Amino acid sequence: MAEETSTTVAPAAETPSTPERPERTERGDRGERRPFRPGGGPGGPGGREGGRKYFRRKKVCKFCVEKIEAINYKDVRLLAQFVAESGKIVPRRLTGVCTPHQRRLSTAIKQARNIALLPFAGRPS
Amino acid sequence: MNRTYELMFIVRPDMPEEEQDKLISTLESAVSSSGGQMKSVEKMGKRRLAYSVRRFRDGVYILLTVEGGGALVHELERRLRVTEPVLKFLTVRIDEEQKRLEKIAKIRAARRKVSATPAAETGSEPAAVTA
Numbered sequence: 001m002a003e004e005t006s007t008t009v010a011p012a013a014e015t016p017s018t019p020e021r022p023e024r025t026e027r028g029d030r031g032e033r034r035p036f037r038p039g040g041g042p043g044g045p046g047g048r049e050g051g052r053k054y055f056r057r058k059k060v061c062k063f064c065v066e067k068i069e070a071i072n073y074k075d076v077r078l079l080a081q082f083v084a085e086s087g088k089i090v091p092r093r094l095t096g097v098c099t100p101h102q103r104r105l106s107t108a109i110k111q112a113r114n115i116a117l118l119p120f121a122g123r124p125s
Numbered sequence: 126m127n128r129t130y131e132l133m134f135i136v137r138p139d140m141p142e143e144e145q146d147k148l149i150s151t152l153e154s155a156v157s158s159s160g161g162q163m164k165s166v167e168k169m170g171k172r173r174l175a176y177s178v179r180r181f182r183d184g185v186y187i188l189l190t191v192e193g194g195g196a197l198v199h200e201l202e203r204r205l206r207v208t209e210p211v212l213k214f215l216t217v218r219i220d221e222e223q224k225r226l227e228k229i230a231k232i233r234a235a236r237r238k239v240s241a242t243p244a245a246e247t248g249s250e251p252a253a254v255t256a
Contacts, residue, residue, distance in 0.1 A: 073215075073217070115214075
């Protein structure tokens with residue numbers, strides 16, 4: 001608030017016209033006070049993980065790195081890596097898989113479930 | 126009429142070999158009679174099922190790759206549904222996927238070949254992005 005009064009009283013070099021100045025400074029200050037941080041602050045551009053402040057080591061998509069293009073429902077060992085103990089499909093924010101691969105992976109897991117290669121619930125044997 | 130399908134089905138574990146072969150040959154004749162082509166037959170053997178199907182814990186997995194139209198798949202599935210020892214089946218269309226994989230393989234091979242000449246790389250780059 002102290003900044004606001006000082007800029008309105010003394011003609012600052014930033015804003016040329018006098019009547020626009022109080023609006024501008026008010027808006028500017030309000031913008032700065034808002035809790036959003038433009039750019040890469042400690043929140044991390046990779047996605048906030050439930051309030052964690054520090055930058056988590058960026059997980060890479062396993063399929064993009066190893067250049068695995070075909071995600072088949074038949075290779076159970078590959079699919080089982082992305083399935084939790086309960087049989088649920090692990091979300092991509094935990095595995096670091098990129099979106100197109102996650103979609104294909106999800107379809108493959110569902111197909112494998114249908115043909116009894118993976119369970120719907122419970123540990124994959 | 127050049128769609129390729131992958132048909133996987135599970136048969137009861139107590140079904141003898143020759144009955145399995147009989148079933149496969151029945152399906153094969155159905156395929157050829159409707160103008161399709163059986164590309165491959167693969168018996169994946171007895172496997173433990175992830176959950177019990179019709180009170181069975183194991184099953185024999187058989188994988189067929191068939192080329193033909195949609196009506197052919199309909200016919201095959203109908204036969205499998207009626208056949209008592211078949212527990213489950215799953216049909217997946219794979220020709221689009223194969224096309225995509227071939228395209229990627231081609232781009233990768235081309236990129237590797239022209240990696241010596243940097244001028245041609247710009248031509249293959251935008252295609253790689255869309256793939």
